[in-house]
Amino acid sequence: MTFMTSFASLGIHEPILRALEEYGYREPTTIQEKAIPAGIQGRDVLGSAQTGTGKTCAFGVPILQQLSERKGPRAVRALILTPTRELAIQIDDNLHAYGKNLPLTEAVIFGGVGQAPQVERLKKGVDILTATPGRLLDLCSQKLLDLSKVEIFVLDEADRMLDMGFIHDVRKVIALLPKQKQTMFFSATLPPEIMDLVDSLLHDPVKAAAAPVSSPVEVIRQEVCLVDRNNKTTLLVQILQEEQVKNALVFTRTKHGADKVARDLTRRGVSAAAIHGNKSQTARQESLRRFKAGELQVLVATDIAARGLDIEELAYVFNYNLSEVPETYIHRIGRTGRAGRGGTAISFCDYGEMPLLRDIERLLKKPVPRRQHDFPMEVFEAPKKDAKGRVINADDDEARQAARQRNAQRKAEKKAKETQEATVKLTAPPAKAPKAPPASKAKATRRPMPHGKQDLRNLQAFLDAQPDPDESAVSPIHRDPLDGEVIMDATARLLSAKPVYHYYDPSKAQEPSHQEGKRKSRGRGRGKGAKEAAPAKATVLPPEKKPARHREPPKKGAPTPVQRTSQRLTRGGKGRIPPKPSLPQSRQKDSTEQKSLMKPFYIDHD
Numbered sequence: 001m002t003f004m005t006s007f008a009s010l011g012i013h014e015p016i017l018r019a020l021e022e023y024g025y026r027e028p029t030t031i032q033e034k035a036i037p038a039g040i041q042g043r044d045v046l047g048s049a050q051t052g053t054g055k056t057c058a059f060g061v062p063i064l065q066q067l068s069e070r071k072g073p074r075a076v077r078a079l080i081l082t083p084t085r086e087l088a089i090q091i092d093d094n095l096h097a098y099g100k101n102l103p104l105t106e107a108v109i110f111g112g113v114g115q116a117p118q119v120e121r122l123k124k125g126v127d128i129l130t131a132t133p134g135r136l137l138d139l140c141s142q143k144l145l146d147l148s149k150v151e152i153f154v155l156d157e158a159d160r161m162l163d164m165g166f167i168h169d170v171r172k173v174i175a176l177l178p179k180q181k182q183t184m185f186f187s188a189t190l191p192p193e194i195m196d197l198v199d200s201l202l203h204d205p206v207k208a209a210a211a212p213v214s215s216p217v218e219v220i221r222q223e224v225c226l227v228d229r230n231n232k233t234t235l236l237v238q239i240l241q242e243e244q245v246k247n248a249l250v251f252t253r254t255k256h257g258a259d260k261v262a263r264d265l266t267r268r269g270v271s272a273a274a275i276h277g278n279k280s281q282t283a284r285q286e287s288l289r290r291f292k293a294g295e296l297q298v299l300v301a302t303d304i305a306a307r308g309l310d311i312e313e314l315a316y317v318f319n320y321n322l323s324e325v326p327e328t329y330i331h332r333i334g335r336t337g338r339a340g341r342g343g344t345a346i347s348f349c350d351y352g353e354m355p356l357l358r359d360i361e362r363l364l365k366k367p368v369p370r371r372q373h374d375f376p377m378e379v380f381e382a383p384k385k386d387a388k389g390r391v392i393n394a395d396d397d398e399a400r401q402a403a404r405q406r407n408a409q410r411k412a413e414k415k416a417k418e419t420q421e422a423t424v425k426l427t428a429p430p431a432k433a434p435k436a437p438p439a440s441k442a443k444a445t446r447r448p449m450p451h452g453k454q455d456l457r458n459l460q461a462f463l464d465a466q467p468d469p470d471e472s473a474v475s476p477i478h479r480d481p482l483d484g485e486v487i488m489d490a491t492a493r494l495l496s497a498k499p500v501y502h503y504y505d506p507s508k509a510q511e512p513s514h515q516e517g518k519r520k521s522r523g524r525g526r527g528k529g530a531k532e533a534a535p536a537k538a539t540v541l542p543p544e545k546k547p548a549r550h551r552e553p554p555k556k557g558a559p560t561p562v563q564r565t566s567q568r569l570t571r572g573g574k575g576r577i578p579p580k581p582s583l584p585q586s587r588q589k590d591s592t593e594q595k596s597l598m599k600p601f602y603i604d605h606d
Contacts, residue, residue: 010036013065015101020057023097029054034208036061039184044202047186049210055186056094058208059154062184064099066152067127074105074125075149081173082156083166084304085110085132085281086288091156092130104128111135112281119144133161133169140176147176158187158198159327174201188334189327220337221344223371224357229350231375232320233264238374239346240270240298245316247291250300251332253321256402261320262300272298303328311335319347322356326363346371351380 006027007017028036031049038045039062049055063078082088092108099106107126109118111134118135122145139145153174155161161170183202190198227235240248252258255276265272273287273296291299292311303323317336323329329347336343347368349357361367 011040012036012061013068015068016061016064016098019098019101020061025054025057029058030210031055031208032058032061034206034210035059035184035186038206038208039063039182040065042066042182044182044205045184045186045208046190046198046202046205047184047208047210048190049186049188049208053210055156055188056091057098059156059184059186060091060095060098063128063152063154064095064102064104066182067104068099068102070151072151073149074127076122076126076129076145076147077149078128078152078154079147079150079173079177080128080130080154080156081136081161081170082130082132083160085112086284086304087156088130088132089285095128095130099128106130109135109139110281111138112284115139115144133166133173137169137172147173148178150177150181152182152184153177154184154186156186158185159189160187189330219342220333221342222333222347222368223345224347224349224368225371225373226377227348227350227373227375228377228379229352232348232350233261233268235348235373235375236261236318236320237265237268237270239318243316245297247294247296247311247314248298248316248318249311249314249335250298250318250320251323252300252302253323255302257321258300258302262298265298265300270298271296272300274300275304276302277304303332315343317343317345319345322347322349322353322360324356326356326359329360329363351377 007020007025010028010033012020029049031047031053035045035047035058039059045059047055047058049058059080063080067077080088080091082091088108088110092106095106104127105125106128107118107121108130109115109122110132115135115138119139122129122139136145140147155170160166183205185198185202185205225235236250239245250261250272252261255278258274258276262272262274273290275284275287279287287296287299290296300320314336317333319329319332323332333343333345336345347357357368
């Protein structure tokens with residue numbers, strides 16, 4: 001077969017050849033003839049070709065053949081980076097069709113949907129990954145994707161990926177890839193301003209150019225209609241009816257314009273839907289599915305659908321608004337005339353868009369033929385300019401006004417809702433308060449006080465509840481702060497009077513008391529001429545009031561407390577240190593009587 005011989009001459013293996021034949025490929029295109037052999041050899045490739053000439057096959061076949069020849073770990077070994085979600089899905093579908101006879105796995109990841117199913121797919125193992133930059137970098141930052149095993153890197157639609165909107169993301173992705181890898185860039189247009197950057201990323205590339213840069217497909221019939229802005233929708237409906245258009249893709253300048261055109265067409269009996277960046281990925285995929293299935297006659301889109309969107313047998317493309325970038329015009333009209341089929345591209349141009357039409361014709365190096373119609377241009381007013389002298393585009397201004405109206409409407413709805421809720425609260429009957437329990441059954445609840453605070457709110461109630469003291473008793477207000485239930489703070493406890501108890505011992509009745517011995521010791525330690533302090537009064541309890549002591553009896557031969565004190569004083573020689581006074585068994589120590597770095601100070605009682 002001529003088909004097998006033609007593709008077989010490029011060095012493609014038989015399993016891939018059978019898949020290409022079943023997919024409907026008969027002869028390789030110019031870009032495929034130049035790029036596939038170089039890609040199979042592992043060379044870097046810079047491919048530039050007209051849109052719709054099979055660039056996906058030009059880099060997809062070398063990836064499949066090289067990975068099938070070299071066995072490696074089940075990891076991401078080939079990465080394809082694309083600018084849009086629709087193009088990523090389309091490339092993944094094509095690779096699956098080309099490599100259905102090979103034991104390789106493919107996957108696609110993009111934003112706008114939940115990442116959980118995509119992460120689960122990556123965990124099972126993927127050989128070829130097609131991705132958009134945002135979701136790819138997001139998964140890499142979460143440590144859910146490893147790109148260290150990538151052997152082949154493909155950048156599709158390189159002119160858009162490397163412009164100011166994507167250049168930073170592309171550099172971040174390249175930094176995550178190994179230095180030793182094969183790189184292939186493919187695009188329909190390669191403007192001179194980005195060629196230096198492309199050359200810096202490719203190493204000795206094979207340049208595969210199938211046509212002059214930025215040239216449109218010759219089989220596409222191009223026409224332009226000079227029409228006023230207010231008559232564009234009417235003219236669009238008339239052309240759809242006159243030429244019995246089966247399906248058409250309409251490009252608008254703004255998202256608001258896409259929604260408006262879709263609504264106007266629907267009101268006039270034309271089945272239409274809009275896709276743009278504000279639509280969810282699910283809604284965009286559903287609209288695209290219905291359009292491909294023939295359920296919709298017109299699909300209205302922004303430039304999000306201008307790159308790589310492949311719709312079989314798309315007969316018409318309408319430029320409802322001309323693009324400010326001339327190269328984007330090439331991509332728009334390239335949605336028709338796919339794979340050598342014919343197509344028609346009709347553009348609408350009002351007076352304010354005439355400079356844009358001249359830029360497109362300068363890029364094409366020829367004028368676009370004018371189409372005669374029933375709504376010729378009648379308004380020749382110069383476009384409005386702002387305070388800085390910039391031209392105000394009518395579509396952009398309309399989109400901004402619509403956004404302001406939506407915001408004002410949302411604020412009004414929010415305010416009305418708040419007013420309604422406030423009115424309901426005012427008009428609602430008051431809630432019945434729960435009945436208070438009887439005073440006898442009421443339980444006293446006390447809120448816990450913060451740490452370090454004393455609750456004195458019930459002090460007066462506590463004092464009122466105390467029984468009347470007799471005349472000999474002490475008033476509860478002047479009672480010892482350590483004996484009552486009302487605990488004072490640490491300063492009051494520190495300054496409060498503390499009695500010193502001395503127990504009567506008949507065998508040591510002649511010995512001086514601790515306080516007296518202390519004063520004598522201090523007098524001797526101050527040197528010659530020191531005056532002896534007057535003996536202090538001490539309270540001595542009679543024998544019958546001495547509390548029981550729970551100390552163990554001293555062991556035989558052990559020194560007594562007085563002997564131990566004498567030994568310590570003899571060694572130190574710094575005066576007599578009084579022993580710590582003992583407390584009655586019924587009294588607990590408070591925080592001021594614990595061991596501290598401060599020397600305790602006691603006030604004797606009479």
